[in-house]
Amino acid sequence: MVPGIHRPAVVKVNLGAIKRNLENEMEHLEPGQKMLAVVKANGYGHGAVEVARVADKVGAAGFCVAILDEALELRRADIIKPILVLGVVSPEYAPIAAVNNVSLTVPNLEWLKEAEKYLKDANLQLKIHLGIDSGMGRIGFNEDADFIAANEFLENNDNFFIEGMFAHFASADSSDETYFKHQCEKFNHMKSLLTVKPKWIHVDNTAASIFHDGIKSDLVRFGIGIYGLNPSSTPNSQDLKSNIQLEPALSFESELTHVKTIHQGDGVGYGSTFVADEDTIIGTVPVGYADGFIRKFQGFKVKVGDTYCPIVGRICMDQFMVKMPKKMPVGTKVTIISSNPNDQNNIKAAADYVDTIHYEVACLLNDRLPRVYYEK
Numbered sequence: 001m002v003p004g005i006h007r008p009a010v011v012k013v014n015l016g017a018i019k020r021n022l023e024n025e026m027e028h029l030e031p032g033q034k035m036l037a038v039v040k041a042n043g044y045g046h047g048a049v050e051v052a053r054v055a056d057k058v059g060a061a062g063f064c065v066a067i068l069d070e071a072l073e074l075r076r077a078d079i080i081k082p083i084l085v086l087g088v089v090s091p092e093y094a095p096i097a098a099v100n101n102v103s104l105t106v107p108n109l110e111w112l113k114e115a116e117k118y119l120k121d122a123n124l125q126l127k128i129h130l131g132i133d134s135g136m137g138r139i140g141f142n143e144d145a146d147f148i149a150a151n152e153f154l155e156n157n158d159n160f161f162i163e164g165m166f167a168h169f170a171s172a173d174s175s176d177e178t179y180f181k182h183q184c185e186k187f188n189h190m191k192s193l194l195t196v197k198p199k200w201i202h203v204d205n206t207a208a209s210i211f212h213d214g215i216k217s218d219l220v221r222f223g224i225g226i227y228g229l230n231p232s233s234t235p236n237s238q239d240l241k242s243n244i245q246l247e248p249a250l251s252f253e254s255e256l257t258h259v260k261t262i263h264q265g266d267g268v269g270y271g272s273t274f275v276a277d278e279d280t281i282i283g284t285v286p287v288g289y290a291d292g293f294i295r296k297f298q299g300f301k302v303k304v305g306d307t308y309c310p311i312v313g314r315i316c317m318d319q320f321m322v323k324m325p326k327k328m329p330v331g332t333k334v335t336i337i338s339s340n341p342n343d344q345n346n347i348k349a350a351a352d353y354v355d356t357i358h359y360e361v362a363c364l365l366n367d368r369l370p371r372v373y374y375e376k
């Protein structure tokens, strides 16, 4: 989708907040521990390259992304520190990763054997992290035999450099630690089977790092915390208390493009789900579900000028309408999602409203909305 640069609708990102969140986590790291800044999915919608540059300056040891293309985007932007792809990359692309100094996750023994063929042909060495499925149930080794065989396969194998071994927690953001502990035990067991020596052994995501002390993890894969959001947030929950300060960076802003009064019996939007029962002032905002602002937001209150106004009628593909208590001029600022956690339309409130998590709301906002950066 082309970014709409001639339309007043943008995602604003406060790089000052991003910097402080990263600095707070750097200070919170245990002695010797390093940080990989997770900038997958375009930096959780905030802009991967811009966020990575800040993380680079603040002292991150490297970066994590989800797919190979995201790693290549960072390399094209002249980012030279280590980059780990967390998802499974097809073995045929192992040479592309190797040439670009990108580290890949090994999901199982079969993958290693396949990747070796491509690397041998090209006479290349690939940096790898052994993925362990300690209970996330997603990717990685979960059987002893397969893992032992992979270790044997890697001993004296010049096509691979074993940069890491890692697992991912399914519930580090929960106050119930039962499953978290189970995952730690499973990971420690797999670690005891190692016969090769990964440079970094790591399990921490944001939640593990800021809610749990004393887990041995050489690296913290710091994701949602960069963006100032609390990882424990589930719909309509109270967040767990973070032991570092987090400051949201993202706001979503537009303007009124049209204002009018409608009269009793007049409908608004497809299906006329709102019908005026008296003279009603309606404002139109040039944002819709094609921007990732999904129809479920109907009824959510956005800030028009200083006034919270409900979205009335169905959200269209490219526009939505609000009901206003008084006339305000075309061009009045509309804050759809506020970066101020004290505002009723903060990102957590928006996520609660559509029964999801703020991670998803941030990722939904797509590239038709230009990202605008500022530092405050």
Ligand SMILES: *Cc1c(COP(=O)(O)O)cnc(C)c1O
Residues within 6 Å of the ligand: 038, 040, 086, 167, 168, 204, 205, 206, 207, 221, 222, 223, 224, 225, 231
């Ligand atoms: C996304 C991801 C992270 C970062 O998680 P946050 O909750 O955003 O800190 C870390 N590790 C893996 C494997 C991931 O997929």
